[in-house]
Amino acid sequence: SGPSGAPSPSPAESPLVKRLAGRGAEVADAPPSVWFMRQAGRSLPEYKQVRGTTGMLESCLIPEMAAEITLQPVRRHKVDAGIFFSDIMTPLKIAGLGVHIEPGIGPVFEEPISSEADIRALPPVDDVIRAALDPIREAVRITVEELGSTPLIGFCGAPFTVASYMVEGRPSRDHLTTRSLMTREPELWAHLAEWVANLSGEFLRAQVEAGASAVQLFDSWAGSLSERVYREHVLPHSERTLGFVADLDVPRTHFGVGTGHMLPAIADAGATCVGVDHRIELSEAIDLLPGHLAVQGNIDPSVLFSSEEVRFAEAKRVVEQGRAAAGQVVNLGHGVPPTTDPQVLTDLVAHIHSL
Numbered sequence: 001s002g003p004s005g006a007p008s009p010s011p012a013e014s015p016l017v018k019r020l021a022g023r024g025a026e027v028a029d030a031p032p033s034v035w036f037m038r039q040a041g042r043s044l045p046e047y048k049q050v051r052g053t054t055g056m057l058e059s060c061l062i063p064e065m066a067a068e069i070t071l072q073p074v075r076r077h078k079v080d081a082g083i084f085f086s087d088i089m090t091p092l093k094i095a096g097l098g099v100h101i102e103p104g105i106g107p108v109f110e111e112p113i114s115s116e117a118d119i120r121a122l123p124p125v126d127d128v129i130r131a132a133l134d135p136i137r138e139a140v141r142i143t144v145e146e147l148g149s150t151p152l153i154g155f156c157g158a159p160f161t162v163a164s165y166m167v168e169g170r171p172s173r174d175h176l177t178t179r180s181l182m183t184r185e186p187e188l189w190a191h192l193a194e195w196v197a198n199l200s201g202e203f204l205r206a207q208v209e210a211g212a213s214a215v216q217l218f219d220s221w222a223g224s225l226s227e228r229v230y231r232e233h234v235l236p237h238s239e240r241t242l243g244f245v246a247d248l249d250v251p252r253t254h255f256g257v258g259t260g261h262m263l264p265a266i267a268d269a270g271a272t273c274v275g276v277d278h279r280i281e282l283s284e285a286i287d288l289l290p291g292h293l294a295v296q297g298n299i300d301p302s303v304l305f306s307s308e309e310v311r312f313a314e315a316k317r318v319v320e321q322g323r324a325a326a327g328q329v330v331n332l333g334h335g336v337p338p339t340t341d342p343q344v345l346t347d348l349v350a351h352i353h354s355l
């Protein structure tokens with residue numbers, strides 16, 4: 001209950017969650033809703049202090065630490081949602097794969113998973129793995145309790161983006177090895193993608209069962225595929241991942257970078273909301289998508305390093321264009337860059353709430 005003793009409104013009934021579900025009309029009078037991808041992390045001094053020398057993926061498995069880092073940007077910026085502090089690689093670590101996050105680089109694997117033998121030897125996604133997700137459930141429970149009426153967004157990585165790191169072994173510009181595996185050995189690719197779909201799906205479901213009010217599927221690198229290849233080799237697996245929470249009544253955002261050429265396919269994976277990056281006008285994206293869907297985005301992260309005048313004009317553009325959708329949540333077109341001045345984000349949130 002709230003400070004007055006009155007029950008706090010449920011996060012599931014918040015304007016942000018309704019908007020993500022495409023029910024924006026019900027909350028048309030509420031101020032715009034906003035959060036930022038990568039709002040937790042290196043742009044915040046309090047994050048660096050709490051993380052200290054703990055490895056990125058190790059910190060995700062310490063429930064109190066993950067909860068505290070999730071809450072930091074909500075307290076500081078007054079954003080309308082927390083995004084669970086974790087990583088798209090966390091389930092792979094839980095499944096026992098040799099992966100770590102190299103600061104300034106990204107996910108790096110001790111041994112890339114690319115031969116038939118490697119792929120066939122992946123551990124089963126079973127009760128052992130479901131039990132090993134307990135630190136995630138615990139972190140979500142602590143976070144949700146602290147957030148009160150503010151919703152928590154759970155997330156996971158989509159099969160293509162996660163598998164591309166596994167196959168390439170580290171961040172890659174063109175995902176060439178992964179894309180050639182898809183066409184050269186489609187059956188082997190499907191086996192790998194389905195394994196990731198199940199693992200990411202269990203990770204996502206654990207977060208919702210523990211109290212997350214919405215989910216986001218990150219297929220950051222899907223934009224490197226043609227719509228045809230995406231529909232044939234990737235979409236069914238992403239659909240499978242979102243299927244793990246289909247019975248739980250939470251809105252589902254599906255996000256990728258550079259997906260302007262294939263937005264209807266992104267929507268087809270089972271999304272209620274499509275994440276739009278800054279490479280396309282939001283109004284154009286809305287025209288391409290089915291009318292019942294919500295949109296999220298698409299402030300160009302580069303304006304965080306521009307003048308306040310430019311930044312506020314960009315926010316106005318996004319809010320105005322987004323009014324045409326069944327629901328709109330303001331966000332950046334991609335994650336907060338680590339060199340962002342946190343005060344710029346705090347002021348931007350206040351400004352967006354005033355629009």
Ligand code: CP3
Nearest residue numbers: 037038039040041085086087088103104105106218220335
């Ligand atoms: O605020 C949030 O968004 C919280 C949670 C979050 C993280 N990673 C924390 C993180 C989320 C949703 C992610 C998703 C993620 N992780 C994606 C998809 C989104 C995107 O940005 O496209 C991807 C591709 C990854 C893989 C990954 N993890 C990369 C590329 C990096 C950056 C490496 C670097 O140092 O530049 C990470 C590390 C990571 N994930 C950090 C954080 C806060 C930085 C860790 C640190 O402090 O060094």
